Amino acid sequence: MAEPHELRQKGLRLTPQRELVLSAVRELGHATPEEVAEKVRRTHPGINLSTVYRNLETLENVGLVQHTHLGHGGATYHAAEELTHLHLVCGKCGSVGDAPIEVAANFVNALADDYGFKTDVTHFAVYGTCADCVLTDV
Amino acid sequence: MAEPHELRQKGLRLTPQRELVLSAVRELGHATPEEVAEKVRRTHPGINLSTVYRNLETLENVGLVQHTHLGHGGATYHAAEELTHLHLVCGKCGSVGDAPIEVAANFVNALADDYGFKTDVTHFAVYGTCADCVLTDV
DNA sequence: TAGGAAAGTGCGAATCTCTCGCAATTAGTA
DNA sequence: TACTAATTGCGAGAGATTCGCACTTTCCTA
Numbered sequence: 446m447a448e449p450h451e452l453r454q455k456g457l458r459l460t461p462q463r464e465l466v467l468s469a470v471r472e473l474g475h476a477t478p479e480e481v482a483e484k485v486r487r488t489h490p491g492i493n494l495s496t497v498y499r500n501l502e503t504l505e506n507v508g509l510v511q512h513t514h515l516g517h518g519g520a521t522y523h524a525a526e527e528l529t530h531l532h533l534v535c536g537k538c539g540s541v542g543d544a545p546i547e548v549a550a551n552f553v554n555a556l557a558d559d560y561g562f563k564t565d566v567t568h569f570a571v572y573g574t575c576a577d578c579v580l581t582d583v
Numbered sequence: 584m585a586e587p588h589e590l591r592q593k594g595l596r597l598t599p600q601r602e603l604v605l606s607a608v609r610e611l612g613h614a615t616p617e618e619v620a621e622k623v624r625r626t627h628p629g630i631n632l633s634t635v636y637r638n639l640e641t642l643e644n645v646g647l648v649q650h651t652h653l654g655h656g657g658a659t660y661h662a663a664e665e666l667t668h669l670h671l672v673c674g675k676c677g678s679v680g681d682a683p684i685e686v687a688a689n690f691v692n693a694l695a696d697d698y699g700f701k702t703d704v705t706h707f708a709v710y711g712t713c714a715d716c717v718l719t720d721v
Numbered sequence: 722t723a724g725g726a727a728a729g730t731g732c733g734a735a736t737c738t739c740t741c742g743c744a745a746t747t748a749g750t751a
Numbered sequence: 752t753a754c755t756a757a758t759t760g761c762g763a764g765a766g767a768t769t770c771g772c773a774c775t776t777t778c779c780t781a
Contacts (some may be wrong), residue, residue: 561714
């Protein structure tokens with residue numbers, strides 16, 4: 446136990462709520478703040494929604510989690526170490542698929558070369574129609 | 584004047600509000616519902632915000648306008664015929680640049696070939712850092 | 722061309738999501 | 752152990768969108 450907790454290494458105080466929020470994000474994979482709160486409440490019923498929002502923001506500032514936009518309005522959070530894929534959101538069925546970021550490598554390079562734009566492909570989802578719905582489509 | 588109005592062709596009733604919303608979207612290029620309402624109110628002060636929302640949705644259903652997500656929460660609306668470019672949103676300065684959809688052609692094809700996913704590149708913005716901010720960046 | 726059904730509008734209330742202020746609590750430090 | 756600053760809980764508040772409902776308007780039909 447000589448090594449400091451990862452949260453402490455980032456200069457954050459170690460509170461039960463903070464740890465719970467972080468582990469909830471890690472366990473859930475994709476999660477909205479609301480879902481994180483719900484998950485945390487299973488073991489810690491008293492936790493406040495504001496606290497969840499604030500901790501997600503704090504954890505994002507130190508790089509432990511990141512958010513992406515999968516649709517409509519709400520952001521969804523991921524553990525930073527899992528953000529190695531992009532999201533394929535289907536507009537018909539609402540499913541969220543994954544694809545390795547390498548698929549977008551050429552696209553990212555083209556934007557960098559032609560526009561000097563440095564793209565973060567994981568921040569927004571890729572919207573469209575999934576394979577199943579393309580087939581089902583009338 | 585023998586040919587029916589484009590709204591009627593789509594099976595919609597022709598109301599002044601509807602026409603105003605549609606032409607506002609066309610004139611504005613990118614616009615949030617709030618901006619559309621503001622624009623319409625210059626000539627038709629009484630129009631209700633609910634009506635704007637409802638008409639945007641209706642017009643989207645018949646394919647005359649489309650919405651995209653440029654950031655945070657709010658959707659922005661475009662006339663369908665103008666959606667020929669993708670949006671490069673800078674996370675630092677908030678600027679929104681354009682790029683022709685052709686830049687994404689390979690990317691779109693790769694997703695189609697590998698995952699059967701039919702991508703609508705214009706629906707979500709492409710997030711990253713614009714050329715100016717990349718230079719300015721420390 | 723008048724009459725009426727159905728679509729559309731205005732209005733206000735209700736939701737949902739997220740942010741803020743403030744007082745009480747707690748972690749980490751000396 | 753005592754102190755200070757960070758953190759939490761809670762309730763209020765802001766912004767965006769949706770909904771119900773009564774009234775109005777469009778457009779089809781006789």
